[in-house]
Amino acid sequence: MDFTNPASVLDLNNIRAELVKMEDSIIFKFIERSHFATCPGVYTPNNAHLHLDDFHGSFLDWLLVHLEITQSQIRRYTSPDQTPFFPDKIKESILPAIDYPQVLGPQASAVNYNDTIKQVYIDKMVPLISKLEDDDENNYGSVASCDIECLQALSRRIHFGKFVAEAKFRNDVELYTDLIKRRDIQGIVTSITNSAVEEKILQRLTTKAEVYGVDPTNKEGERRITPEYLVKIYKEYVIPLTKDVEVEYLLKRLEDVE
Numbered sequence: 730m731d732f733t734n735p736a737s738v739l740d741l742n743n744i745r746a747e748l749v750k751m752e753d754s755i756i757f758k759f760i761e762r763s764h765f766a767t768c769p770g771v772y773t774p775n776n777a778h779l780h781l782d783d784f785h786g787s788f789l790d791w792l793l794v795h796l797e798i799t800q801s802q803i804r805r806y807t808s809p810d811q812t813p814f815f816p817d818k819i820k821e822s823i824l825p826a827i828d829y830p831q832v833l834g835p836q837a838s839a840v841n842y843n844d845t846i847k848q849v850y851i852d853k854m855v856p857l858i859s860k861l862e863d864d865d866e867n868n869y870g871s872v873a874s875c876d877i878e879c880l881q882a883l884s885r886r887i888h889f890g891k892f893v894a895e896a897k898f899r900n901d902v903e904l905y906t907d908l909i910k911r912r913d914i915q916g917i918v919t920s921i922t923n924s925a926v927e928e929k930i931l932q933r934l935t936t937k938a939e940v941y942g943v944d945p946t947n948k949e950g951e952r953r954i955t956p957e958y959l960v961k962i963y964k965e966y967v968i969p970l971t972k973d974v975e976v977e978y979l980l981k982r983l984e985d986v987e
């Protein structure tokens with residue numbers, strides 16, 4: 730998707746096509762994570778087995794904040810489709826800014842669900858996509874690296890809800906302006922929900938997981954991302970969080986920059 734071209738960015742069919750492409754990326758990142766155990770020590774705040782200088786938090790957070798600082802310096806977070814997990818830690822880019830047209834509302838960057846995404850990923854998704862329940866310190870680096878790949882892909886997918894919401898807002902300014910002014914949250918949820926699209930996504934994920942997720946040569950039948958787990962992750966977490974982003978984005982849509 731070309732974020733310098735507003736017409737392409739706000740076309741709902743283009744946005745949905747981009748969400749479909751993200752499915753493949755997320756599935757393959759989940760498959761990479763599925764080669765390792767749950768490794769709860771990666772997520773344990775101030776893990777006594779690890780010496781993270783004067784950092785207070787988990788090994789995953791330590792790696793993620795260091796990566797985001799570096800990525801911010803090559804202008805990752807100037808791109809409208811990227812949302813940092815540590816917005817207060819990122820730095821100015823050393824590369825010249827790209828002049829992205831203002832496509833989203835002035836409060837778009839205030840919609841940041843990454844803390845929730847990270848907690849849901851750790852608590853609900855890792856147990857489903859990991860090979861087994863175990864804590865193998867020899868794999869902490871690989872596990873945290875896979876986790877960051879998964880988290881950044883999930884964050885982009887879920888925060889794409891801002892573009893979906895903006896496209897829907899522009900398609901019916903009168904309806905959404907009324908719903909927003911009346912803070913009719915249920916009305917907004919009903920209006921943004923497209924059950925047919927959601928059902929098509931879940932059906933496609935089942936097929937993709939059956940094709941991508943299971944290694945036909947793996948006679949040991951080692952657990953990898955299964956169709957039912959992938960559908961569960963999208964149905965219970967990814968899609969609802971995307972809709973939460975859509976709703977919060979719309980509730981802020983008429984606000985000016987503070």
Ligand SMILES: C=C(O[C@@H]1C=C(C(=O)O)C=C[C@H]1O)C(=O)O
Pocket residue numbers: 745893921922923924926927930967968969971972
């Ligand atoms: C993303 C959209 O908005 C909602 C969220 C969806 C999702 O997260 O996959 C799918 C359909 C809608 O209920 C959309 O309309 O395409």
